[in-house]
Amino acid sequence: MTLATDPPPLAWYGGSFAYYDEEPEPPTDAERDAAAEQARARRTAGFTPEQFGDEPGGAERAGLVLGRFLPVHDGHRYLIEFARAWAGRVFVFVRVQQDDPIPWEVRRDWLRELFPDVSVHAVEDGPRIDEGRWAERILAEVHPDYVFSGEGWGYVLARRLGARYVCVDREHVPVTGTQVRADPWAYERYLPPPVRAWYxxxxxxxxxxxxxxxxxxxxxxxxxxxxxxxxxxxxxxxxxxxxxxxxxxxxxxxxxxxxxxxxxxxxxxxxxxxxxxxxxxxxxxxxxxxxxxxxxxxxxxxxxxxxxxxxxxxxxxxxxxxxxxxxxxxxxxxxxxxxxxxxxxxxxxxxxxxxxxxxxxxxxxxx
CATH class of the missing domain: 3.40.50.300 (P-loop containing nucleotide triphosphate hydrolases)
Known part of the structure; x- marks a missing residue:
């Protein structure tokens, strides 16, 4: 209820405020249903099942996973296992920098032990991810069908590679390399056996x-x-x-x-x-x-x-x-x-x- 002494309500219209006398009425259920039906009609007009495309994945498909793997933890394992569920061939590229606290060769051996059927490669990189350098290095090895990542740069890289981006949610494996490096044993449950031995x-x-x-x-x-x-x-x-x-x-x-x-x-x-x-x-x-x-x-x-x-x-x-x-x-x-x-x-x-x-x-x- 608005009292006579209350100032009239304000609404913002682009570049200025305007007053209105009453709160706008919310749409009725019937109006909501009608709007939804109109949106559905626009979406399905001329639609055919072929627009879904082929079934995702397959043994002939190539998948790509990228990361620093400092160290390899169960979040990385989930990401790679997800990729293997989609693609018959999986390529893992490790971002390598001069000041990495764990040598590239150690990370390579961890990944090869944990995933013997996965191809592991290195990309030497600077402080920030260079999608151009990544793309050039990757295309020298494989033309992937999918890029698997839980981070935004994965979408940008997938477009450069002409691949489809597959977002992988690691919410239920809540661990990062930064956390492990800061206190490995606080995240002990997420350490694979060879990484546990390292620490x-x-x-x-x-x-x-x-x-x-x-x-x-x-x-x-x-x-x-x-x-x-x-x-x-x-x-x-x-x-x-x-x-x-x-x-x-x-x-x-x-x-x-x-x-x-x-x-x-x-x-x-x-x-x-x-x-x-x-x-x-x-x-x-x-x-x-x-x-x-x-x-x-x-x-x-x-x-x-x-x-x-x-x-x-x-x-x-x-x-x-x-x-x-x-x-x-x-x-x-x-x-x-x-x-x-x-x-x-x-x-x-x-x-x-x-x-x-x-x-x-x-x-x-x-x-």
Whole structure:
């Protein structure tokens, strides 16, 4: 209701306001239906089913997916899987810049592992997407039928390529590369196994026998809610008399670590590593296979926990060799220093070892 003292309502007409006395009446249902019917008549006039075109997709069609993939995450996987549902041939082009935090070769290998049937290529680009450069590079490889993207530039690029733009809504996979780079483990559920391994920090427990490595590795894994790689040599019934057993265990140790890193959360605890296995070979046989020597020279852990031989020996008394244990500890320390590997010496009781190890791992993880 408008009172006599109220100013009359205003309406905007192009360049000025105008007054009107009453609120306009909304259209009736009948008027709405009539307008809809008129619009339908205009839309269907002269329409034939052929205007729908052929069924989208097909094995002979080529689809295109583009992105930085820094890193590959489940949003990217959904995008590529969507493209594969449409097109028999899918081409992924990775935008590569000089300052990318993850090398092109790493991203390429991730994509090839996750999608063996997809063709992966690189496009070197500047700070902003250059549709002209992209189009030129892409057309040198493929003339796509579809461009799949959830971003506006995908439509522009599709027009340059003479392709149909297919918008892919990733709302239900709410993750971006920027978010993952800022805090990977906040988006852990969206990390594919090889990407999870990339972000997993590795902590190796190294030292002589009966220094609590296995006990501590298991306890740390429980504390951090992650997994750990046991010492494979323990699974061999014969090891001290057969060099092949030690070599097999060393090779399997490396393989197990790489596989378990894909299942870890933030950190993988490793009960020994290839460096320790090399030193163990040398202790038992005076030499180690060259491949193991070479492998031990390459960094494999972000942090080593060097276990001091100050705990009582827990095995059979005839196997207790205090001098050899001390010599092995010294050899581990010497090699860690020579190789420039970060390490922390862990000593004392089991609880003291645990507290010292947690402090060191927390520092590594930035806690």
């Amino acid at each position: 997993t920090r590795r902590v190796c427990l190294i030292g002589a026998e009966s220094t609590g490595k296995t006990t501590l590795a298991r306890r740390l894994a429980e504390h951090y809610g992650t997994t750990w790689a046991p010492e494979r040599l323990r699974s061999y019934s014969v090891c001290a008399d057969d060099p092949a057993d030690v070599a097999d265990a060393a090779f399997g140790q490396r393989a197990a670590e790489d596989l378990l890193a894909r299942r870890a959360s933030r950190v993988l605890l490793c009960d020994t590593d290839v460096l320790s296995m090399r030193l163990w070979c040398e202790r038992l046989f005076g030499a180690a296979p060259q491949w193991l020597v070479d492998a031990a020279e390459r960094p494999a852990a972000d942090l080593h926990l060097l276990m001091a031989p100050d705990l009582p020996f827990a095995g059979a008394d005839e196997l207790n060799r205090p001098g050899e244990r001390r010599e092995f500890h010294a050899a581990c320390e010497r090699e860690l220093k020579r190789l420039g590997r970060p390490f922390v010496t862990i000593e004392g009781s089991f609880d003291e070892r645990f507290e010292r190890a947690v402090a060191a791992v927390d520092e590594l993880l930035g806690r």
